Every structure is written in structure tokens, then in C-alpha cells.
Amino acid sequence: MMTDTSTRALAAKAVRASREQSRWQRTLVSIAYFVIPLVVVIALWQLATTLPARPSPFFPPPLAIFENTWNLLFGSERAVQQVFAGELLQSLGRMALGYIIGAAWGVVIGTAMGLNRSARETVTPIVEFLRSIPATATLPLFIILLGGGDDMRVVFIAYGVSWFVLINTASGVGSIHKTMLDLGKVFRVSPVRRLFAIILPAALPKIFAGLRIASTAALLLAIVSEFMLATNGIGYMLIQAQGRFQLLNMWSWMIVLAIIGLLLNSLLEFIESKVLAWHRLSRAKI
Amino acid sequence: MTDTQSTQSPAVPGDPGAIVVVDDVSHVYGSGPSAHHAISGLNFSVQPGEFVSIVGPSGAGKTTLLRTLAGLLVPTSGGVWVEGKRITGVPKGMAMVFQDYSRSLLPWLTVERNVAFPLQGSSIPKAERKAIVAESLEAVGLKGFGKRYPWQLSGGMQQRVAIARAIAYRPRLLLMDEPFASVDAQTREGLEDLVLQIRDRYGMTILFVTHDIDESVYLANRVLVLSRPPAHLVEDIRVDLPTPRDQITTREDPAFVHLRSHVARLIHGGGAE
Numbered sequence: 292m293m294t295d296t297s298t299r300a301l302a303a304k305a306v307r308a309s310r311e312q313s314r315w316q317r318t319l320v321s322i323a324y325f326v327i328p329l330v331v332v333i334a335l336w337q338l339a340t341t342l343p344a345r346p347s348p349f350f351p352p353p354l355a356i357f358e359n360t361w362n363l364l365f366g367s368e369r370a371v372q373q374v375f376a377g378e379l380l381q382s383l384g385r386m387a388l389g390y391i392i393g394a395a396w397g398v399v400i401g402t403a404m405g406l407n408r409s410a411r412e413t414v415t416p417i418v419e420f421l422r423s424i425p426a427t428a429t430l431p432l433f434i435i436l437l438g439g440g441d442d443m444r445v446v447f448i449a450y451g452v453s454w455f456v457l458i459n460t461a462s463g464v465g466s467i468h469k470t471m472l473d474l475g476k477v478f479r480v481s482p483v484r485r486l487f488a489i490i491l492p493a494a495l496p497k498i499f500a501g502l503r504i505a506s507t508a509a510l511l512l513a514i515v516s517e518f519m520l521a522t523n524g525i526g527y528m529l530i531q532a533q534g535r536f537q538l539l540n541m542w543s544w545m546i547v548l549a550i551i552g553l554l555l556n557s558l559l560e561f562i563e564s565k566v567l568a569w570h571r572l573s574r575a576k577i
Numbered sequence: 578m579t580d581t582q583s584t585q586s587p588a589v590p591g592d593p594g595a596i597v598v599v600d601d602v603s604h605v606y607g608s609g610p611s612a613h614h615a616i617s618g619l620n621f622s623v624q625p626g627e628f629v630s631i632v633g634p635s636g637a638g639k640t641t642l643l644r645t646l647a648g649l650l651v652p653t654s655g656g657v658w659v660e661g662k663r664i665t666g667v668p669k670g671m672a673m674v675f676q677d678y679s680r681s682l683l684p685w686l687t688v689e690r691n692v693a694f695p696l697q698g699s700s701i702p703k704a705e706r707k708a709i710v711a712e713s714l715e716a717v718g719l720k721g722f723g724k725r726y727p728w729q730l731s732g733g734m735q736q737r738v739a740i741a742r743a744i745a746y747r748p749r750l751l752l753m754d755e756p757f758a759s760v761d762a763q764t765r766e767g768l769e770d771l772v773l774q775i776r777d778r779y780g781m782t783i784l785f786v787t788h789d790i791d792e793s794v795y796l797a798n799r800v801l802v803l804s805r806p807p808a809h810l811v812e813d814i815r816v817d818l819p820t821p822r823d824q825i826t827t828r829e830d831p832a833f834v835h836l837r838s839h840v841a842r843l844i845h846g847g848g849a850e
């Protein structure tokens with residue numbers, strides 16, 4: 292009896308250990324899949340830019356770019372302050388504010404359109420026309436209307452971002468199955484609760500898809516808006532570096548933007564995995 | 578017939594003791610030459626505690642009728658009275674079990690919270706609400722499944738959740754729209770007996786739409802046979818089979834066999850027997 296339980300415990304322990312190990316292995320493999328191609332590309336880039344007798348000034352070696360990026364960001368205490376508070380925070384602040392306003396507007400209008408079929412049919416041609424104008428092409432108009440300040444940039448980002456959220460919300464809300472809507476009516480659920488407890492949760496997977504595309508657009512629009520009439524921000528730094536032919540700095544800011552984009556996407560992916568776990572799991576089941 | 582906003586209605590037509598009175602109800606979808614006459618001139622009433630099956634050929638306007646009874650659809654003409662009041666919207670004290678359980682259960686809520694869903698916003702205290710949910714889940718044989726999600730359960734179990742939700746609402750009138758059309762035969766038999774048990778336990782009036790002839794006879798006190806559209810009432814059949822019903826003995830009872838054949842002839846013959 293005694294030996295039986297102890298062997299069983301040992302067996303369970305072994306199983307757990309092997310499971311733990313396989314989990315580690317899987318994590319390592321997935322990291323390797325991400326890291327190895329990156330290392331290979333950087334190595335090739337490094338070789339291509341250092342081996343020739345006369346290296347191109349337009350494509351500096353990656354290691355030099357990384358070093359420059361590091362110095363730019365953390366080189367001195369003054370640099371840290373100036374870069375983070377002055378440029379990064381400015382860009383990210385504009386982007387976040389524009390994104391939030393645009394997303395909120397998109398969800399509100401999209402929901403109204405999704406709920407009301409005749410409204411949807413009336414507004415759709417207008418929406419389709421307006422959103423076909425590349426958002427970046429509207430920047431001059433916003434500058435004329437609102438000037439060259441930060442409020443113009445925020446409104447511009449909000450405008451460009453809202454379309455993605457609006458379209459997805461309208462389609463999500465509009466395609467909710469009739470039975471789900473009947474359910475709320477049959478149990479005499481109040482219209483407000485029907486909206487917040489049935490319609491919006493049901494549309495959330497599509498709304499989230501819109502929010503993710505919109506986050507990429509928000510970063511893009513923030514940078515573009517800083518190309519014109521700005522006095523700070525990453526877009527402004529890029530234009531400055533271009534004007535002064537500081538190619539290393541140009542590349543460094545591009546790297547910084549890549550990192551911001553990656554972090555943003557991971558953040559949204561994380562939120563989505565928490566909020567929409569039911570959606571992912573219920574679909575995996577089918 | 579949309580001029581009846583007031584709840585004071587003229588005298589209830591027909592039987593004053595009835596829980597449901599359907600008075601000359603017709604419904605037409607669309608207009609002009611493409612109009613579809615789903616139901617025409619339906620008249621019947623249902624007594625409290627009755628189990629009434631509604632059968633008919635597919636596309637016979639059964640669902641139109643049920644949606645009209647539920648107050649989800651305003652009929653083109655005629656009126657429906659529930660508990661003595663002419664309905665102008667979804668009446669109080671009525672619940673419904675839908676055919677499509679995968680759409681009628683909310684996938685982001687656990688089983689427990691799905692069952693509690695119609696109770697939220699009511700004046701029932703939280704502790705009592707919890708007790709009602711637990712009791713309803715127990716009544717459908719899903720004790721211990723409260724923390725699961727609907728999509729983690731089989732189709733039959735999901736429909737049990739939908740039934741538990743209807744029970745938790747404590748309706749006096751329960752409408753069921755082909756509730757077992759998408760579960761397998763064995764699960765279906767279990768669910769049929771469950772519905773009968775629940776009717777006895779809670780004393781509800783049940784209106785049950787189905788296209789399954791055996792099921793309609795097995796469950797009901799009365800079977801209403803509808804014709805092809807525009808659907809009218811072909812026959813109102815009383816089912817006096819002994820209770821409690823049993824999947825084996827009831828189904829081999831000559832009276833059952835006779836009734837189901839009679840209903841089948843009415844449906845397949847289109848009423849032209």
C-alpha cells in the first residue's frame with residue numbers, strides 16, 4: 292500500500308516534470324522562431340554594410356544604429372529627459388488622445404449605424420466616400436481649419452482612426468443574430484441593458500479587430516502629423532535628421548518607432564486575450 | 578391594428594378563463610403581388626395549465642404564430658390576449674425557449690450567469706436570485722455546471738440551460754419554438770420528459786411548436802394542426818393519453834398510434850382528407 296502510493300506519487304512527479312520541461316521547450320522554440328531570423332537578417336545587413344571597400348552612407352551598419360539609438364535615448368541624463376519627455380511622450384500623448392477620441396466616436400456612431408438599418412443604408416455611401424480619401428491627404432485641410440498646434444494633430448489622428456472602428460462596430464452590431472436580439476426583448480430587458488449586456492459584448496470581437504487596425508493607423512498618423520509645422524515629437528525629429536543629413540539618427544528613430552509599434556500591438560493583443568477569452572475558446576471548440 | 582396602446586382592452590373574446598386567446602389573427606409579410614400570407618384567420622384559446630402543441634407542414638407559419646404570441650410581431654389583423662389583456666408588446670410572465678440554443682445563450686457568460694440573466698434588474702434580492710438559479714439548474718439536471726460556459730457543453734445540455742433560464746424567470750406561460758429540432762433522438766427523448774416534469778413541478782402553461790408529429794402528440798393535452806400557408810387551423814385535437822407519459826408505454830399505446838397517424842394524415846394531406 293505504502294509502496295503503491297509512493298510509486299504513484301513518483302510517477303505523478305515525473306509526469307509533472309516532463310510536462311514542465313515540454314512547456315519550457317515550447318517557449319524556447321517559439322522564442323527561437325522569433326529571434327533567429329532577426330539575428331540572421333541583422334548579421335547579413337552588418338556584413339553587407341561593412342564588407343564593401345566604400346560602404347554606402349545611406350545604409351549604416353546595424354550595430355552602429357543600435358549604438359546610436361542607445362546614446363540618443365540613454366546617452367546622458369539630459370538626453371534621457373529631453374528625448375523621453377520631449378519627443379516620445381509628445382508623440383505618444385498625441386497618439387493616445389487622438390486614438391481614444393477617435394475610437395470612442397467610432398464606437399458610438401458605428402453602434403448607431405449598426406442598430407438602425409435605414410440609418411445605415413443612408414449613411415453608408417457617405418461613409419464609403421469619406422473614408423476613401425486617404426486620411427493623410429486631409430492633413431492640409433486640418434492645418435488650415437485648426438492651425439499648426441497640438442489640437443489639430445489630435446483631431447487629425449482621431450479622424451483617421453475613427454473610420455476603422457466605425458466600420459467594424461457597425462458591421463459587428465449590424466450582424467448580431469436575430470435570436471440574440473429577441474432574447475433581450477422576450478425577457479423584457481431594458482433597452483439600455485440590451486445595448487450594454489447583449490449587443491456590445493456580441494459585437495466586441497469585431498470592434499476589437501477595428502481597434503487593432505486603428506492602433507497601427509494612430510501611430511502612422513501621429514508621425515505624419517509631426518512632419519508638418521511641429522516643434523517636437525518623433526516625426527519632427529525624423530524630418531530634422533533628414534534635413535541635416537543625420538542618417539544614423541534617422542535610422543535610430545525608425546528603430547524606436549518599430550519598438551513602439553511592437554509594444555502597442557502586444558499590449559492590445561494582451562488586452563484582447565483577457566477580454567475576449569470566451570470568443571477565442573468558443574471558436575477553438577468548434 | 579396598432580391603435581391599441583392602452584392596456585384596458587375591450588372584453589376578451591371567447592373564453593374569459595383562458596390564459597391565451599387568439600382572435601382572428603392574420604399576418605402578411607410584405608405587400609402587393611409578392612406578399613406572403615403566413616397565417617390567416619386563426620382562432621383558438623388556451624386554458625391555464627394546458628400543454629398545447631402546434632404542428633404543421635414546414636413553412637406553415639408556426640414561427641410567425643409563436644412570435645405573434647410572444648409580442649415580438651404585431652399581426653396584420655386580429656389580436657392576442659394574454660391573461661385577459663390584449664398584448665401590445667412582450668407580455669409579463671412569459672418566457673421563451675428558442676430553437677437555436679447556440680444563439681440564445683450568451684457565450685461570454687457562464688451557465689449560472691446566463692440563467693440569472695433575466696433576473697438582473699428585477700427587484701429580487703441577490704441571495705434569493707442565487708437560490709433561484711441553483712434550483713433551476715438542479716431542475717434541469719445541471720447541478721454543478723454553473724461555472725462552465727455554454728460552449729463547453731453538448732447541444733442537449735445547452736438547451737437544458739436555456740430551459741433553466743426560462744424556469745428561473747418563473748413564467749406562467751412558456752413558449753417553445755422547435756426547441757429540440759437540433760439535438761439527436763436520444764437526447765430529445767430525455768428533454769421531452771424533462772419538459773413534462775417541469776410543467777408538473779411549476780404548473781406552467783406551455784405552447785410548444787414542433788414539426789415532429791410524434792413529439793407533438795407525446796407531450797400535449799391538445800394538438801393544433803396548421804395547414805400550409807396561409808395557415809389556418811385544420812383541427813384542434815384533444816389528447817387524452819394517460820399521464821405520466823412514458824417514452825415506451827405511451828408510444829406503444831394504440832390511442833397514441835391512432836392520434837399520431839391522424840395528425841400525420843392531416844399534415845401530409847394538407848387538410849384535404
